[in-house]
Amino acid sequence: MNNPIDSNAGPRLYRIPDGDDRERLTCPDCGYVAYENPRIVVGVVARASDERILLCRRAIPPRIGYWTLPAGYMELNETAEHGAMREAWEEARAQLELTGLLAIYSLARIHQVQLIYRAILTQDEVSAGPESQEVKLFHYDELPWDELAFPTVDWALKHDHQAHLSGYTKAFSNPTEDEA
Amino acid sequence: MNNPIDSNAGPRLYRIPDGDDRERLTCPDCGYVAYENPRIVVGVVARASDERILLCRRAIPPRIGYWTLPAGYMELNETAEHGAMREAWEEARAQLELTGLLAIYSLARIHQVQLIYRAILTQDEVSAGPESQEVKLFHYDELPWDELAFPTVDWALKHDHQAHLSGYTKAFSNPTEDEA
Ligand SMILES: [Zn+2]
Ligand SMILES: [Zn+2]
CATH class of the missing domain: 2.20.70 (Ubiquitin Ligase Nedd4; Chain: W;)
Structure with a gap:
């Protein structure tokens, strides 16, 4: 970038x-x-029919080899929702249906606003796109917490878990103000 | 701009x-x-203690003289929430408390993503900032529908009304796909 x-x-x-x-x-x-403005990252926490969660192992810097959610910069001429679906396809060849907005994370220090959606895979077959070394579906209690690429991946996985347990549909925001 | x-x-x-x-x-x-990316507009539908809604009559182009919600481009080094509160202060000298995200509108043709929050005024006194000719509190059935500055103002007022009636807290999105 x-x-x-x-x-x-x-x-x-x-x-x-x-x-x-x-x-x-x-x-x-x-x-x-x-005129510099914050850039929008769109991403997705996608679950398969057995509730496993899709992660991608990064093939590009930063944080090569670490696990992340399908996410990337929103392009012009697409909606936020289409951007999230595009990233899921590009990075994990995943086809999915969005079920709602999970969270908005404002990362003021790195000039990003992340819009993270929830989704269900419409087919369980996924495979690595060019920016991923590997893609994999994880049960929540088997997630590679020590090998996550970014703090927001950790936040989103935990927020999705809360939402999943509670049927909660309201959007989350940064866990604490000072992490912006 | x-x-x-x-x-x-x-x-x-x-x-x-x-x-x-x-x-x-x-x-x-x-x-x-x-690298062009969509720009983030942050805005707010704010209600006074008597449920009236805050609008600003624009003093600057485009759409001078038409009514709009407090909203503007998110700056670097602020969260989306702080940006929405900053705009409410700059345009209407309004002090408020955000109560949740109302909507994300993707306006692909004009390269904007709008993050619209709901809020309650913490004090009912408001006054025009430099970009407003006038600010005013309206009951929903007295809103100046024919003099709204932008379609998204119309959308947000109607979505806020739905949310207000139903206690609904889930974020809305564009009313129809093809208006992106
Ligand atoms: Zn030059
Ligand atoms: Zn040059």
Whole structure:
């Protein structure tokens, strides 16, 4: 993924544009102002017919070899729901039906908002896409807690478990304020 | 708001970068690739103690003079919830407590995802901020339906009404798929 701040070209200096009230990333070469906004990650906690949960072992940095949920940056020209389904297909060749929004996680420090949906697999066959080394279905008590790629994977798995036990349908948010 | 495609500087040509699978907006002057992602709008349907709903009459384009909910682009370094509260303060000097997520609207054509929260005003005094001509509290059956600024304001008011009547807490999404 692209990080303009590390770049030698394009927007890389902070200045306050005319008529604005805060510093924005601008390009000293051509004057372009890059209005930075949080990026949306869409992802899914998908369960098979026997309630096992789909995880993917990452084939790409960061956190190669660790387990994650199918998730990625939402593209233009798709809904959040379609983005979540697209990621599940790209990373795990999974076909699924979304059953509702599980959680919104705001990760202010890394400029992300994650929209995590719940889903059921419409067929239990899954296989690794190009960004996954392996995909696997886990019972909740067999999940690889010590080998999860990101804290939000841990949050989402626990929130999904709570939702699963309680029939709960309200969206969760960050477990604690200061983890934003 | 900034629209790079209309600009004579910065990223303005579509090319497929090395290692990518689709066209991205690139700058022909310096080679910078602008990964475009949907932008997050955070907003709020806030009710006073007598259940009246807070609207703002827009003082800025687009749709000057029309009524809208307090809403705006989420900034970096804030959570979605804080963004919604910030917008309510900036546009209506409203102090409120969020009571849950009302809806996620994906507006693919305009590259927005709107996260709309429900709220109650913690004090009933509100007043116009710099982007509002006027702010006002409306009973549901007195809402200015013909003078709403955007379709999503209409959606959110109706979804909030449904939620209010039913005690419903599950997040809504676009009313129909093809309005994305
Ligand atoms: Zn430039
Ligand atoms: Zn450039």
